[in-house]
Amino acid sequence: MPSDGVKTLLRLAGVQVAYGAIEAVKGVDLELFAGEMVCLIGANGAGKTTTLNAIAGTLPLSGGSISYHEEDLARLPAHKRLRRGIALVPEGRGIFTRLTVEENLRMGAYIRKDADGVAADMARVFDMLPRIHERLHQVAGTLSGGEQQMLAIGRALLSRPRLLLLDEPSMGLAPLVVEKIFEVVQSVRQEGVSILLVEQNANLALEFAQRGYVMESGRIMLSGSGRELLANPAVRAAYLGEAS
Amino acid sequence: MNELAELVPYLGKHKPRAARALVILLALVAPLIAIMFGRTWVRVLDFALLYMMLALGLNLVVGYAGLLDLGYIAFYAVGAYTWAFLASPHFAEAFPALAAGLGAADGIHLPFWLVLPVGAALAAMAGIILGFPVLRLRGDYLAIVTLGFGEIVRIFMNNLNYPVNITNGPQGINLLDSMNLFGWDLARSIKLWGVKIDSLFFYYYFFLLCVVGSILFIQRLQISRIGRAWAAMRDDELAAKAIGINIRNMKLLAFALGATFGGVAGGLFGAFQGFVSPESFSLMESIAVLVMVVFGGMGNIAGAIAGALILTALPEILRHIALPIQQALFGQVLLDPEVLRMLLYSLAMILMMLLRPGGLIPAHARYSRPEFIAAGEARA
Numbered sequence: 001m002p003s004d005g006v007k008t009l010l011r012l013a014g015v016q017v018a019y020g021a022i023e024a025v026k027g028v029d030l031e032l033f034a035g036e037m038v039c040l041i042g043a044n045g046a047g048k049t050t051t052l053n054a055i056a057g058t059l060p061l062s063g064g065s066i067s068y069h070e071e072d073l074a075r076l077p078a079h080k081r082l083r084r085g086i087a088l089v090p091e092g093r094g095i096f097t098r099l100t101v102e103e104n105l106r107m108g109a110y111i112r113k114d115a116d117g118v119a120a121d122m123a124r125v126f127d128m129l130p131r132i133h134e135r136l137h138q139v140a141g142t143l144s145g146g147e148q149q150m151l152a153i154g155r156a157l158l159s160r161p162r163l164l165l166l167d168e169p170s171m172g173l174a175p176l177v178v179e180k181i182f183e184v185v186q187s188v189r190q191e192g193v194s195i196l197l198v199e200q201n202a203n204l205a206l207e208f209a210q211r212g213y214v215m216e217s218g219r220i221m222l223s224g225s226g227r228e229l230l231a232n233p234a235v236r237a238a239y240l241g242e243a244s
Numbered sequence: 245m246n247e248l249a250e251l252v253p254y255l256g257k258h259k260p261r262a263a264r265a266l267v268i269l270l271a272l273v274a275p276l277i278a279i280m281f282g283r284t285w286v287r288v289l290d291f292a293l294l295y296m297m298l299a300l301g302l303n304l305v306v307g308y309a310g311l312l313d314l315g316y317i318a319f320y321a322v323g324a325y326t327w328a329f330l331a332s333p334h335f336a337e338a339f340p341a342l343a344a345g346l347g348a349a350d351g352i353h354l355p356f357w358l359v360l361p362v363g364a365a366l367a368a369m370a371g372i373i374l375g376f377p378v379l380r381l382r383g384d385y386l387a388i389v390t391l392g393f394g395e396i397v398r399i400f401m402n403n404l405n406y407p408v409n410i411t412n413g414p415q416g417i418n419l420l421d422s423m424n425l426f427g428w429d430l431a432r433s434i435k436l437w438g439v440k441i442d443s444l445f446f447y448y449y450f451f452l453l454c455v456v457g458s459i460l461f462i463q464r465l466q467i468s469r470i471g472r473a474w475a476a477m478r479d480d481e482l483a484a485k486a487i488g489i490n491i492r493n494m495k496l497l498a499f500a501l502g503a504t505f506g507g508v509a510g511g512l513f514g515a516f517q518g519f520v521s522p523e524s525f526s527l528m529e530s531i532a533v534l535v536m537v538v539f540g541g542m543g544n545i546a547g548a549i550a551g552a553l554i555l556t557a558l559p560e561i562l563r564h565i566a567l568p569i570q571q572a573l574f575g576q577v578l579l580d581p582e583v584l585r586m587l588l589y590s591l592a593m594i595l596m597m598l599l600r601p602g603g604l605i606p607a608h609a610r611y612s613r614p615e616f617i618a619a620g621e622a623r624a
Contacts, residue, residue: 058485082488094483096476107476110469111488152483159488 009034009069009163009194010055016063017047017054024050026218027064032163037185037195039205039226041239042215048198049091051215052165055196056088057081068163083111085162089169091198093152097141101132104140104151108158118158125154128187146177153184163194170201182208202239206230214239247463250546250605275448284560286444290516292556293451294509299536299548300458301505306534307543307607308471309498310478312387314530315374315394319367319503321401321525323510325411326363328520330354331421338409356423360511367507368500370397375499379492382481394530401522416521423450423515431518447516454512458505459545465501466545474498528586535589539596541603550604555592559585 010032017025025047032038040048053059055066057078066073073081096104105125109118126133129150135143140151149169156164166185170178182204189195199205206212206226214222214235222235229235248267249260256263278285302316328334333351336343343349354362374393378386405413422431430446465471473494476484485491514520532555540551563581570577579587596603 053482056486058482077490078485079488079490082486088486090480090482090486094480094486096479096483098479099475103472107472107487110473110476155487 007034008032009036010196011067012051012055012064013067014064015051015054015061015066017050017059018062023062024218025054028215028218028220030213030220030223032194032196034162034194035189035192036211037189037197037209039197039199039202039209039212040215041199041202041205041212041229043239044200045217046215047218048215049167052088052167052196052198053090056086056165058088079111082159082161085160086165087156087159087161087163088165089152089156089167091167092171093145093148095140095143095148095151095155097139099140100137101140101143101151102136104155105132105158108155111159117160121158121160125157128157128184129154146173146180149173149177149181150184153181153188157188157193161193163196164188166195166197168198168200170199170204178204202235203230247459247545250544251550271452275445279442279445283442283444286442286448288557288560290444290447290451292553293448293455294513294516295533295536295552295556296455296549297451297458297505297509297512298533299540299552300455300462300545301502301509302533303537303543303545303548304462304465304505305498305502306537307548308466308478309474309495309502311378311495311498312383312390313499313502314387314391314527314534315397316390316502316506316533317525317527317530318374318394318397319370319506320510320513320529321397321520321522322367322370322503323360323363323507323512324514324520324524325401325417325510326366326507327359327511327514328417328420329410330359330362331356331515332417333419334412334417338412353421356425356511356515360508363511364504364507367503367510370507371499371501371503372496374503375496379495391527391530394525394527398522398525398527401525411522414522416519416523418519420514420518420520422518423447423512425450430515451512451516454508455549459549462545470494470497532585532589535593539592539604541605541607543607544603544605547603547605547607554604555589559588562588 012030015028169181209226212229213220249256249263252263275286305311305313336351378389401411404411431443433443434441473489536551536555541547
């Protein structure tokens with residue numbers, strides 16, 4: 001898929017999300033250009049996952065707006081956003097543990113009717129994730145954490161997304177495995193899928209992403225290119241575990 | 245009908261074809277065996293078939309979609325009362341003037357092929373009415389609301405005799421029409437070549453047909469897009485949303501479809517029993533059906549069937565053994581059979597949770613098309 005230049009794919013303007021009386025996201029502005037990988041970093045409870053779920057449509061907005069391809073998403077439920085090409089890989093992977101790996105992947109293509117296209121995408125996913133291919137008929141709950149994460153990404157790819165929302169793919173995984181996952185994510189981006197990545201592993205995320213946003217208690221505190229943020233002393237102090 | 249083979253232990257694993265044939269044979273001759281012990285036992289079998297339909301329907305909601313429903317019997321009630329209202333003299337008794345005016349001086353007596361679908365549709369509607377407010381509830385909270393719903397329906401039935409007499413209140417409605425298959429009244433025994441064939445047999449085979457139809461339908465449903473969507477939703481709701489499943493519709497569909505089975509079974513119950521009253525639809529009945537599903541094995545057709553059969557027959561057997569024993573030992577009946585039934589259910593539940601948490605016949609892990617199941621098991 002060719003990248004369509006520097007077109008804005010996703011735009012968040014003053015997005016607010018509340019759980020009852022508690023405001024988790026207090027006005028987030030964020031932009032993502034087509035073909036780009038952007039990361040959203042921040043401490044626990046900063047509102048990263050909430051922001052991502054609001055984009056995917058699994059949480060309602062209490063203020064602000066989200067537009068995708070110049071279309072306002074406000075009235076679009078989650079399953080319709082997926083049809084527009086927004087796929088979420090939820091936090092904690094969210095694979096269907098009682099189904100086999102193959103069935104999980106097929107569930108990713110739930111909304112699609114083009115059997116040939118699905119078969120082709122299936123083959124592409126196998127190329128990208130050979131481990132998953134090996135375990136095709138295993139019950140997904142018996143996979144290792146890393147394999148489950150790869151399966152979750154593979155499943156999301158089967159909906160043929162244009163924007164992939166990744167929620168903490170590194171969670172609970174060994175550093176070597178995390179690197180593998182990031183390589184997979186990188187190759188997904190090279191295929192032309194734009195990526196919005198939420199991560200606690202700021203170092204790695206900023207290294208791979210073109211641009212990053214730093215979130216703190218429901219607001220964006222900083223933004224810039226991955227390199228800039230990596231070099232920013234405040235970011236280094238707060239998120240990369242360096243004494244200032 | 246692969247599931248049927250699972251009903252037979254050992255043989256079902258090794259020779260599924262033989263096991264399936266055995267199950268079908270047993271299902272066909274069961275009433276002939278039962279009649280040797282008396283008509284009561286054929287009646288018990290008839291009821292077992294009704295409970296099978298209920299268990300199959302509740303299994304859709306609880307087993308497949310993962311929505312705990314403690315008020316399921318309400319749909320059974322809706323079906324039964326629909327039958328009672330549309331196929332009995334009640335209408336003429338409750339509204340004599342109106343009935344006479346409409347030319348229905350002896351009540352409404354619609355044919356079964358009209359009443360059953362109406363009952364099913366009303367039950368499905370009740371399912372959706374229950375579904376909407378509980379869309380966002382899960383687990384315990386869902387259970388409490390559904391429990392309340394079941395009680396509300398029962399209390400309605402109990403009190404809807406005033407100001408307009410729809411249900412005839414606690415007395416219930418009497419003299420319901422029996423099942424009449426295009427002129428053939430199932431409630432009438434027939435003499436054929438000098439042999440008297442009891443009406444209970446006709447009901448048995450008719451109910452059996454209904455159960456077989458339900459099984460075939462549910463089997464297709466399970467491996468359809470809907471079945472897979474339910475499986476996904478039950479495993480992880482957020483992930484199910486993320487792959488594009490419309491959770492709201494799927495939940496409502498589960499409630500509605502489950503309720504439909506309850507509604508049909510309720511209609512059959514009304515016709516079979518000839519009498520409905522609110523006490524047939526108590527909370528204990530909801531729990532009994534749930535126990536059947538859990539005892540048999542949630543998310544599993546064979547489980548629902550085994551659970552319904554065993555837990556309908558066992559209390560009856562116990563009743564016939566326990567009463568004489570109590571009489572002989574204490575000279576009086578200390579434990580009422582109904583108490584014994586609940587005691588047995590609780591005991592069965594506790595033993596099951598301790599020894600076999602997956603139920604008598606645990607469900608398979610997989611939900612998609614049979615060819616994947618075969619491939620998966622070959623390699624697993």
